[in-house]
Amino acid sequence: MRSSWTVLAVALLGMALGGCGGTENGPDMADERAAAQIVDGWTSCAKEAPRAGETLSVPTEGTPLPSGREPTIGRIDAAFTPVAAVICGREIRPGRDGGQEQVATERRAEGIASLLTALRLPDEQADGEVACTAEMVIPPWLALLDDQGRWLRPHLPTDTCDRPRAEVIAALAGPQWTTVDVRIVRQMESGAAVAAGCAQQWKDMVWVETRNGTPGSAGSGNRPAAEPLRLCVYEVPASLQDGERPPGDFVYGGPLPAERQAGVLRALSNRRAVVDCATPATRFAVLRPLDESGPERYVELDGCRRFLVVPPAGGAQLGQGDDTLAALLGPV
Known part of the structure; x- marks a missing residue:
C-alpha cells in the first residue's frame, strides 16, 4: 500500500486557515527547548493516539496518557536514541461497496537518520522581511521510538512563518514508511x-x-x-x-x-x-x-x-x- 505521506514534500498534509506569524525563537532555541517527555511501552496508534487525524490540531497538542496527563512535545533528549518513527493519522479511501470510508493508519519507518538530523535543527528566526501567507500547515502526529520500546513526541523545527522547516518536510517524505495497521473508523459515503x-x-x-x-x-x-x-x-x-x-x-x-x-x-x-x-x-x-x-x-x-x-x-x-x-x- 502506498503511503500518503510520500507526498509530504509538496505539503505537510494538513492545511487550515489561520494566522501565520514569524516565530520569535532565536537560532539557539532548539537547545533551550524543554526535552520531550519519554513514555514507556509503545503499543500502537490505536492505543497511544486513537484520535490522531480526527480533527486538525496544532503541533503543541499532546496525547492523553492513562493517567490523564499529556506527553510534552519537545526536543530529543541526548539520553534517548531513536531507532524508528511512527506516524498516526486518518485518510479517506474507497469502500468495499463503492462508497468511501475513513480509516485510521499507522505507518512506521526505521531508516530515519535524515529525519533525526532535520528534527534537531533550530527554529528559524523571523527577520520581518519574509511575507507569510494565511495558511497554517498542520504537521502529522509523529512519534520516535527507541530500542526499549519507549517513545516521545518530537518538536518539528519551524521556519520564519512558524511552519515546519523545508528540511523537515523533505525528511518526512524521505524514509520508507511501511503501513503496519489500518482500521476502519466509519463509513463516509x-x-x-x-x-x-x-x-x-x-x-x-x-x-x-x-x-x-x-x-x-x-x-x-x-x-x-x-x-x-x-x-x-x-x-x-x-x-x-x-x-x-x-x-x-x-x-x-x-x-x-x-x-x-x-x-x-x-x-x-x-x-x-x-x-x-x-x-x-x-x-x-x-x-x-x-x-x-x-x-x-x-x-x-x-x-x-x-x-x-x-x-x-x-x-x-x-x-x-x-x-x-x-x-x-x-x-x-
Missing part, C-alpha cells in the same frame, strides 16, 4: 448514496428553519419547474431528533421519475395553512435539481409533514404537506 448521487448525511432544514424563526408561506412563489429533480431521503436517529440541527443518514434516493415529479411540485404549490406542530420528523426528503440550478426543497415525511422551499437567492418559504406528498416521495 455508502455505495448506495454514491449511486443515488446523494450525500451520506444531511441536516433536517425544515426543523432548523422553524426552530430559528418562522419562514414565509410557500405556494405562490413555488411554481412547478421543468428541471429534473433528485430525491434523497434521510433518517434521523431518535437520540438526535430534538437537536438544533438534527442530522439524517441516507436511506434511499435517485432521480425523481417524471410522472412523480409533476405531482410532487403541485403538492408543494398548495396554499394550506401550516399546522401548529412541534413533532420532530424521523425521516425527511431533500429535492434538488440535477443541474444544481434551482431551489432546494425539504419535506418532512412524518411528524408535522411540513415542507420548505429554499430559493438560490434566499427567502425560505414554509408550507404544509400531507400523506399524498409523502407517498410520492417513496423509494424510487
Whole structure:
C-alpha cells in the first residue's frame, strides 16, 4: 500500500486557515527547548493516539496518557536514541461497496537518520522581511521510538512563518514508511448514496428553519419547474431528533421519475395553512435539481409533514404537506 505521506514534500498534509506569524525563537532555541517527555511501552496508534487525524490540531497538542496527563512535545533528549518513527493519522479511501470510508493508519519507518538530523535543527528566526501567507500547515502526529520500546513526541523545527522547516518536510517524505495497521473508523459515503448521487448525511432544514424563526408561506412563489429533480431521503436517529440541527443518514434516493415529479411540485404549490406542530420528523426528503440550478426543497415525511422551499437567492418559504406528498416521495 502506498503511503500518503510520500507526498509530504509538496505539503505537510494538513492545511487550515489561520494566522501565520514569524516565530520569535532565536537560532539557539532548539537547545533551550524543554526535552520531550519519554513514555514507556509503545503499543500502537490505536492505543497511544486513537484520535490522531480526527480533527486538525496544532503541533503543541499532546496525547492523553492513562493517567490523564499529556506527553510534552519537545526536543530529543541526548539520553534517548531513536531507532524508528511512527506516524498516526486518518485518510479517506474507497469502500468495499463503492462508497468511501475513513480509516485510521499507522505507518512506521526505521531508516530515519535524515529525519533525526532535520528534527534537531533550530527554529528559524523571523527577520520581518519574509511575507507569510494565511495558511497554517498542520504537521502529522509523529512519534520516535527507541530500542526499549519507549517513545516521545518530537518538536518539528519551524521556519520564519512558524511552519515546519523545508528540511523537515523533505525528511518526512524521505524514509520508507511501511503501513503496519489500518482500521476502519466509519463509513463516509455508502455505495448506495454514491449511486443515488446523494450525500451520506444531511441536516433536517425544515426543523432548523422553524426552530430559528418562522419562514414565509410557500405556494405562490413555488411554481412547478421543468428541471429534473433528485430525491434523497434521510433518517434521523431518535437520540438526535430534538437537536438544533438534527442530522439524517441516507436511506434511499435517485432521480425523481417524471410522472412523480409533476405531482410532487403541485403538492408543494398548495396554499394550506401550516399546522401548529412541534413533532420532530424521523425521516425527511431533500429535492434538488440535477443541474444544481434551482431551489432546494425539504419535506418532512412524518411528524408535522411540513415542507420548505429554499430559493438560490434566499427567502425560505414554509408550507404544509400531507400523506399524498409523502407517498410520492417513496423509494424510487
